[in-house]
Amino acid sequence: MIKVYVPRDSTALSLGADKTAQAIVAEAQKRGVEIELVRNGSRGLFWLEPFVEVATDKGRVAFAPVQPKDVPSLFDADFLHAGAHPLNLGLTEELSWLKKQQRLTFARVGITDPVSLDDYIAHDGYKGLTNALKMSGADIVKTVTDSGLRGRGGAAFPTGIKWNTVLNAPADQKYIVCNADEGDSGTYSDRMVMEDDPYVLIEGMTIAGVAVGATQGYIYLRSEYPHALKVLNEAIEKANQAGYLGENIRGSGKAFHLEVRRAAGAYVCGEETSLLESLEGKRGLVRFKPPLPAIEGLFGKPTVVNNVISLATIPIILDKGAQFYADYGMGRSRGTLPIQLAGNLKQGGLVELAFGATLRELLYDFGGGSATGKPIRAVQVGGPLGAYLPESQFDTPLDYEEFSKIWAVLGHGGIVAFDETVDMAKMARYAFEFCAVESCGKCTPCRIGSTRGVEVMDKIATGKDHTKNIQLVRDLSDTMLNGSLCALGGMTPYPVLSALNHFPEDFRLNKKEVAA
Amino acid sequence: MTTVLTSQEKARIDAQIQAHREMPGALLPVLHAIQDDLGYVPEEAYPQIAHALALSVAEVHGVVTFYHHFRRHPVGKHVLQICRAESCQAMGSEKLEAHIKSTLGIDYHQTTADGAITLEPVYCLGNCACSPAVLMDEELHGRVDSHKIAEIIQEARAAS
Numbered sequence: 001m002i003k004v005y006v007p008r009d010s011t012a013l014s015l016g017a018d019k020t021a022q023a024i025v026a027e028a029q030k031r032g033v034e035i036e037l038v039r040n041g042s043r044g045l046f047w048l049e050p051f052v053e054v055a056t057d058k059g060r061v062a063f064a065p066v067q068p069k070d071v072p073s074l075f076d077a078d079f080l081h082a083g084a085h086p087l088n089l090g091l092t093e094e095l096s097w098l099k100k101q102q103r104l105t106f107a108r109v110g111i112t113d114p115v116s117l118d119d120y121i122a123h124d125g126y127k128g129l130t131n132a133l134k135m136s137g138a139d140i141v142k143t144v145t146d147s148g149l150r151g152r153g154g155a156a157f158p159t160g161i162k163w164n165t166v167l168n169a170p171a172d173q174k175y176i177v178c179n180a181d182e183g184d185s186g187t188y189s190d191r192m193v194m195e196d197d198p199y200v201l202i203e204g205m206t207i208a209g210v211a212v213g214a215t216q217g218y219i220y221l222r223s224e225y226p227h228a229l230k231v232l233n234e235a236i237e238k239a240n241q242a243g244y245l246g247e248n249i250r251g252s253g254k255a256f257h258l259e260v261r262r263a264a265g266a267y268v269c270g271e272e273t274s275l276l277e278s279l280e281g282k283r284g285l286v287r288f289k290p291p292l293p294a295i296e297g298l299f300g301k302p303t304v305v306n307n308v309i310s311l312a313t314i315p316i317i318l319d320k321g322a323q324f325y326a327d328y329g330m331g332r333s334r335g336t337l338p339i340q341l342a343g344n345l346k347q348g349g350l351v352e353l354a355f356g357a358t359l360r361e362l363l364y365d366f367g368g369g370s371a372t373g374k375p376i377r378a379v380q381v382g383g384p385l386g387a388y389l390p391e392s393q394f395d396t397p398l399d400y401e402e403f404s405k406i407w408a409v410l411g412h413g414g415i416v417a418f419d420e421t422v423d424m425a426k427m428a429r430y431a432f433e434f435c436a437v438e439s440c441g442k443c444t445p446c447r448i449g450s451t452r453g454v455e456v457m458d459k460i461a462t463g464k465d466h467t468k469n470i471q472l473v474r475d476l477s478d479t480m481l482n483g484s485l486c487a488l489g490g491m492t493p494y495p496v497l498s499a500l501n502h503f504p505e506d507f508r509l510n511k512k513e514v515a516a
Numbered sequence: 517m518t519t520v521l522t523s524q525e526k527a528r529i530d531a532q533i534q535a536h537r538e539m540p541g542a543l544l545p546v547l548h549a550i551q552d553d554l555g556y557v558p559e560e561a562y563p564q565i566a567h568a569l570a571l572s573v574a575e576v577h578g579v580v581t582f583y584h585h586f587r588r589h590p591v592g593k594h595v596l597q598i599c600r601a602e603s604c605q606a607m608g609s610e611k612l613e614a615h616i617k618s619t620l621g622i623d624y625h626q627t628t629a630d631g632a633i634t635l636e637p638v639y640c641l642g643n644c645a646c647s648p649a650v651l652m653d654e655e656l657h658g659r660v661d662s663h664k665i666a667e668i669i670q671e672a673r674a675a676s
Contacts, residue, residue, distance in 0.1 A: 013655075015646060015659065184640065185602040185640045187642070187644065188643065224651070227654075261545065264584070266584060266585075281569075283579055342603040348644070414644070419606075427602070427605075
């Protein structure tokens with residue numbers, strides 16, 4: 001029976017994938033043709049969703065974007081045998097957008113049926129765990145350290161070092177917590193992993209548990225991701241049934257239990273200590289550090305808190321070895337980064353590449369330039385707390401250190417493009433507004449500073465006492481940058497000051513005034 | 517707005533509390549369960565929740581009010597969330613917001629006169645490659661324009 005793939009990823013669904021799938025099944029029935037419909041994950045070419053594929057003996061052939069009205073003509077053109085049709089894009093694997101990528105963490109995404117454990121195993125799934133179960137905890141941690149993997153959530157802290165602290169912290173109970181509170185605008189790689197390849201996250205967390213001696217894991221998932229919740233729960237249940245989770249993982253005598261917990265729409269809970277408070281059932285107030293969560297984390301016990309992408313990258317490292325992963329990348333940024341193209345781009349989607357590609361390559365070679373056809377004026381990298389970069393900085397390579405040299409952050413790898421219609425003073429105001437809405441309220445610079453920031457930006461817009469108010473924004477930013485307890489208040493100055501410094505004309509300033 | 521819970525609603529709340537109270541850090545799961553069931557977390561239920569979890573009423577109130585997701589008032593039959601984050605702004609979400617507000621005749625956190633739709637802002641739906649995005653109940657929509665939103669609203673009203 002011919003296999004037809006129609007993605008079940010949220011973005012595909014948001015563009016009508018369910019209706020497309022129904023139309024294909026109905027048309028096949030009408031014509032008496034037998035097909036097997038597979039609801040796979042998305043390949044990440046989101047501008048082409050619903051992205052339909054047909055399995056042929058030469059490989060999978062893509063037809064995209066397919067709307068229900070296209071379905072009869074696809075059958076007429078014998079698309080089930082890769083027939084010629086305006087929507088026929090040829091072999092999926094040969095599409096240059098995919099061919100140019102280096103997919104390690106996303107190796108299976110879009111290829112498999114996300115909730116099929118058999119499919120996962122048939123595509124190299126659980127090889128990493130099989131290796132890990134034969135190793136000592138210290139050896140697993142050493143492999144992760146040697147791979148050079150750094151936290152993909154934003155702070156870029158070496159994952160292996162975090163794990164080592166937990167490994168060496170004696171306790172009767174330890175925890176693995178996955179930070180799946182992906183709240184950054186312009187990011188969706190966590191969502192894709194959870195919806196499109198959930199077992200890779202489950203496997204990564206299980207390996208983490210085995211490595212540091214933790215028997216309980218929690219996935220703290222955004223409440224805004226209803227589809228991810230369903231997929232994760234289904235996958236966890238199947239992994240339990242098959243002995244990949246539970247009291248005795250694959251007969252190893254080791255236990256690991258996993259549970260999804262829903263967040264409740266607080267951006268600050270992406271900060272690890274605030275997240276732990278929330279998991280404990282409290283207001284998500286940021287904790288003072290020390291103690292580090294690795295020593296006293298969830299319920300006061302040693303806890304590994306890692307982002308989805310960090311954990312989802314563990315299986316391939318344990319499968320292919322530390323060196324295999326470390327061979328990708330540049331400088332101290334080893335391996336690959338799943339980059340998310342968003343905002344005003346013609347071709348938005350997921351691009352996984354070794355560190356080192358430039359913004360320009362991503363915006364134009366992959367992104368195809370702006371969706372509106374107007375010049376790209378600014379891009380924000382790394383979420384709402386990331387800096388805005390002007391065209392003159394588009395040749396910066398994606399590398400943690402290179403970005404920090406230009407006072408920018410790579411964060412979670414989200415790139416949001418804006419065309420020339422953007423008002424950067426408005427975006428700076430928005431950054432303060434966002435901080436005011438989301439501040440947990442524990443520290444003064446963030447709680448009060450953000451509200452004062454909105455007010456000053458409103459004054460700047462009127463032009464009154466202009467020089468004084470610009471200075472006030474700089475002073476306020478300095479206080480927030482150096483005096484906030486966590487990154488929310490501490491990084492709000494990134495979008496604010498980068499907008500002010502790179503786009504002074506939007507603040508009723510000329511370049512000379514800025515230099516002064 | 518004060519509401520008086522029916523005895524049936526009280527029983528439903530109690531059932532949700534009983535089903536989740538033994539979980540470590542049970543308060544958020546309990547609140548989610550109640551909101552999933554009733555559409556909001558009634559203030560009247562705070563003492564019941566507090567008692568079951570050995571918390572003070574103030575602590576329950578503190579948690580409910582801290583998180584944007586939890587609602588303290590009943591909502592319409594459908595909840596429409598509009599993404600206000602940067603990626604959607606880059607694709608004209610502000611115009612869309614204004615259009616939706618004027619079409620429905622309501623602002624954020626309000627419900628249409630016919631009780632069909634409650635409007636809420638949201639910061640990122642993770643659909644940033646196809647901005648602007650909205651979420652109608654649990655159904656995500658991408659590349660939303662005035663034409664598409666009219667269809668979405670009409671479908672929701674027809675279903676209610």
